[in-house]
């Protein structure tokens with residue numbers, strides 16, 4: 001579950017006086033998610049998501065995330081839109097944490113990933129890349145390839161308890177990917193975590209994208225590689241080429257990849273697998289087993305990495 005921080009009715013009422021949305025009729029914690037505390041808030045003016053930022057989100061980055069979401073929403077990408085207070089401020093404080101309100105998006109993640117949902121996902125990702133084009137502030141990818149070695153070091157070899165030899169295996173994979181990491185690919189603002197649980201569907205259509213708190217400035221093709229990892233391994237180990245082709249075709253129906261991006265994609269896929277293997281491993285090692293959050297399996301991304309390593313091309 002992801003409700004780390006709680007607050008009482010009086011604190012919520014005081015927080016809401018800063019907005020023009022009316023008083024709370026109901027406010028319930030949302031179990032899904034691992035990073036932040038999320039509440040579903042109803043007032044007379046509608047339904048909202050109240051997020052209290054925790055853990056990995058740096059407070060100094062919040063204005064960038066909220067500004068980016070407003071920018072995308074204004075350009076037709078359906079995503080949570082931060083609600084401004086009466087004085088225009090987007091970020092407040094509640095329960096001792098930085099807090100923001102965003103619009104509620106109807107819809108649910110797909111239950112079965114098929115070629116149609118992958119095609120729509122690809123097209124939405126390309127639209128998101130295009131819409132971010134004139135959002136100019138840059139934000140470094142804090143989990144980009146330069147961070148992987150330090151993430152592994154911060155696990156102090158504990159991955160070997162999960163799988164014998166994992167630390168050496170990952171260390172060698174990082175070295176190989178880093179040595180060939182492509183420079184100068186087309187870049188801009190990317191979502192960087194567009195997993196199936198962050199894409200909402202309604203009546204068979206992709207209706208909105210949530211969770212922009214890893215968004216950053218990086219290669220567009222790397223964002224595609226993240227999606228290929230997250231969407232195209234139905235059994236968490238075997239790449240489904242039909243799903244992969246559907247993501248790529250959807251993406252290219254909006255923004256064709258250039259030759260350099262296509263040539264680099266396999267390496268970027270290995271990199272994206274390493275990124276989630278490493279952050280999951282870090283969390284595995286640094287989250288007490290009795291903590292309220294469910295730790296995600298790092299080895300699901302070791303298997304994806306191995307699947308990409310076995311391939312000669314896409």
Ligand SMILES: Nc1ncnc2c1ncn2[C@@H]1O[C@H](COP(=O)(O)OP(=O)(O)OP(=O)(O)O)[C@@H](O)[C@H]1O
Nearest residue numbers: 030032033034035036038049080103104105210211
């Ligand atoms: N704008 C929104 N509209 C509707 N539901 C939302 C919205 N934002 C968040 N949710 C709900 O809250 C849940 C958690 O949100 P989110 O994924 O942003 O959390 P998180 O803590 O950053 O988690 P993670 O990074 O693990 O995905 C979502 O799965 C969804 O059910």
Ligand SMILES: N[C@@H](CCO)C(=O)O
Nearest residue numbers: 193195276279280296
């Ligand atoms: N999508 C990430 C979790 C953080 O958002 C993962 O599955 O490891």
